[in-house]
Amino acid sequence: MTIITILGFLLIIIGLWGMLTRKHLFRIILGFSIIDTGIHLVIVSLGYIKGRTAPIFDADLSPIDAINRIVDPIPSALVLTAIVIGLAVTALMLVYVIQMHRHKGSLEISDYEELKW
Amino acid sequence: MILTIIIVLGILMLAAAFMALYLKDLLSAIIASGAISLMASVIYIILAAPDVAMTEAAIGSGLTTIVFLYALHLVRKKQEDKHD
Amino acid sequence: MIKRFFSLIFVVLLALVFLPLVTEIKPLSELGMTSAKYAEDGAAELGAANLVTSVVVTYRGLDTLGEVTVLFITTAGIGFMLRRKTILPEKKRRASEILKSGTSFLLPLIILFGVYIFVHGHLTPGGGFQGGVVIASAIVLLMLSDINMHPDHNILNWLESLSGAFYVIMGILGLILAGGFLDNRFLPLGEFGKIFSAGAIPVIYSLIGLKVGAELVGILNKLGREDK
């Protein structure tokens, strides 16, 4: 499914563009979460094989001929853990933003100029 | 047929991504970013990865939105207190 | 304006990096070597019907352990940063009667559904992470319906620590009694496709589910309680 790979790369690019150009801190985190979704789409779409089913054995899919009938299980497993970590990292970044807002009272990135050169 | 579904979903996802970055109202932007995850979970079903689809639907569109909304609530509340 | 221009150049360069990736990559036509081995031997070796589960819990179990550790550290960081409570007396609107009685009816059902998901993790799609998230969303419903109710901090901590400790103990038991760390074969494999099968995989996945659920409830609780 090349089209889904392209879709994932487009989402990564849009998210990165948003992170670089938007000023509001919440928008930057939204851009990060868009990048996250895009990367997951790319990884899962690389493991897909045309015309095959999910790697779950049941009455229709016996373990004997599984090697010719299932998609790659490893990208699914990796993305499974990556999504949960994505939520945790997003929550951590939001708490940072809350803390920054508590100290300075502003949510615009241009107001934080201590590290500006 | 499946290709049509993917193309429609893809266009909707890209539109929702731009909405999440450029809508004026922050609440609508957060909800648009939840919608991206929801449509991505449909795509995972098409890609034969039901585990990932469940996780994305529950975490990406459910809990992430809730966390964002809680954070927005905290920040807005502080601002209102400042203005008083 | 100049910053926007540089951002544009950066994004275009990134797109140029991605372009050969898109055009060069051939779609897979058969499984790679590792995946082929998992697909051939996975069901007979570990006895789990869901191959993704056996990859997550056993073959790549160390990754999952690291991931749970990352979640733990994140929760600890959030708790550390939000520890200062600003106490503001505030008028709050009570939830309506319909929401309250609906919650008291739906809550056991949703928690039952979450437990079903992580107990059946080795047979059907789903598992510890998804079940934990469903349980966390049930707790969010409870927090929304009753404003003064907040899950007890100590119980959450104990639940999280105990399930994490038992998870590691399971891994070490696998090291002693079976082939290696987080090996599931020290319990009998049972009949393929039944609920009591696949050795220790249901136990380990249930522990992961409890731990993830407790951690997510902790994060939401800290974010939601802060204004109390």
Added chain:
Amino acid sequence: MAMAGAIISLIGAVFLFLGALGVLRMPDIYNRMQAGTKATTLGSILFLLGLGLGHFHKVCICKTIILVLFIIFTNPISSHALARAAHYIGIRLTKKTVLDKLHEEDREELV
């Protein structure tokens, strides 16, 4: 049996379409929410039952009945909470409204 299932699903799809039309055509948010809840609840119930009948199998019917029960329990509660929240943040009703009971109770609700 497959035919009956298909017909029931089609009726459900018609209701879903009417719900979508109502969301587009109704004057204010409360009317829209009502159209989007009532019609879609019935529509999805019929659609799922038709799906279960179409693939006639014991497990399949049981699963669709459980799904229908979940929809019946959750859909009214969630739309009620949404409408209440919309009322409290001050979204105005359409001008043709004759009765607004929630507004009268609003004062004593604060704890």
